[in-house]
Amino acid sequence: MYRKIKQLLAASSNISLFLWAIFCLLIYLFMPDSPRIVPQQLTTVELSAAYSENPQQLIDLHDFDYVIKQPPCKPHTRALIMVHSAPLNIDKRSVIRRTWGSPSVISTSSPLRLFFLIGAVGDDAMQSMLLAEHTRHGDLLQGNFLDGYFNLTYKHVMALKWFHTRCEQAQLLVKVDDDIYLNTPQLLEHLRSPFPTDSILEQTPSENLLLCAIRNRDRVIRSYSSKWRVSFWEYSGRYYPPFCPGFAVFYSSDVVRRLYLAAQRSSFFKLDDVFVTGLLSKRSNITITDLTPYVLSPEELNFLLSRGTESDQLKFLVSWHEMSAQQINGLWQLYDIDNTSY
Structure with a gap:
């Protein structure tokens, strides 16, 4: 009898120990900012050091290449517009070519140049469609990394590299x-010399410029159900440094260089906006300038499309994201109505 009681107590103790271990594991996985995690190692970026460009390196990729290429910029190019696009977003690219990216604004003699950034596809038929699209319009730049959400970091750094x-x-x-x-008509106004007195690009320096609708103190998401989950091993902090949401970012040429060199000397991080404009800009001592006053909000957009506007009211530089084709076409028509010159 005594032996049976002893065995029962031992079994109960083992079960309790097992449940306690499970409980501790759950705390470890879900407790924010676990002190046992070693913070992400920061790479010191020495911009004055000699640097040899390896055309086949893109962060941690050492076999990078362009599948669809572009010729270098002409001497008169003053601003390069690179549009992040998924291979299947053919209709979205068509809308841009008919409106704010049309030849009426971005011609061969224009100081603006535009092309679309895409990654590789695993389907031969889709690749043939992309090649046909490029043959017709000549405005695609394709890298050999697989196109996908968590490869946007490669696409972003590819833009800096090019x-x-x-x-x-x-x-x-x-x-x-x-x-x-x-x-784009307003961007051309900003690029003219002398600058308009109300130009945001005149109010900011021509160097050390990183301009966007800045995000501050975004909390790191740890939930396994989230698309944007980041583990403690990837990033240990509770909050990200200030960074740019990716729908619109403006970089001066020196900032492009500094961010690109920093990316080439850093480990891959899957959230491209946080990585490039947050982590790398912080390491490179680049200050973000807030673009928010020049971003057309959804409420302002609806007002413009429903009421119309005078040309001198169209001083925004970019809209908020997730615009429909109908909204983009409607906003573009306002310039035709007002006979805006560009």
């Missing part, structure tokens, strides 16, 4: 998503 190696004489890189409206 600008740094083939368009560095330009003053400005504009990186946007394919679901926004970039006010």
Whole structure:
């Protein structure tokens, strides 16, 4: 009898120990900012050090290449617009070509240049469609990494790489998503000399410029159910440093260089906006300038489309993201109505 009681107590003790271990594991996995995690190692970026450009390196990729290429920028190019686009977003690219990215604004003699950034596809038929699209329009730049959400970091750094190696004489890189409206006539006004007195680009320095609708104190998401989950091993802090939401970012050429060199000397991080404009800009001592006053909000957009507007009211530089084709077309028509010259 005594032996049975002893065995029962031992079994109960083992079960309790097992449950306690499970409980501790759950605390470890879900407790924010576990002190046992070693913070992400920061790479010191020495910009004055000699640097040898390896055309086949893109962060941790050592076999990088362009599948669809672009010729270098012309000497008169002052701003390069790079549009992040998914291979299947053919309709979105078509809308941009008909509106704010049309030849009426971005011609061969224009100081603006535009093309769309895409990654590789695993389907031969899709690749043939992309090649046909490029043959017709000549505005695609494709890298050999697989196109996908968590490869956006490669796409973002590919933009920096191409600008740094083939368009560095330009003053400005504009990186946007394919679901926004970039006010290219207004951008041309900002690029004219002398600058308009109310130009945001006149109010900011031509160097050390990183301009966007800044995000502050965004909390790191740890939930396994979230698309944006980041583990403690990837990033240990509770909050990200200030960074740029990716729908529209403006970089001066020197900032492109500094961010690109920092990316080439850093480990891969899957959230491209946080990585490039947050972590790398902090390491490179780059200050973000807030673009928010020049971003057209959804409420302002609805007001413009429902009421119309005078041309002198269209001083925004970019819209908020997730615009429909109908909204982009409607906003573009306001320029035709007002006979805006560009």
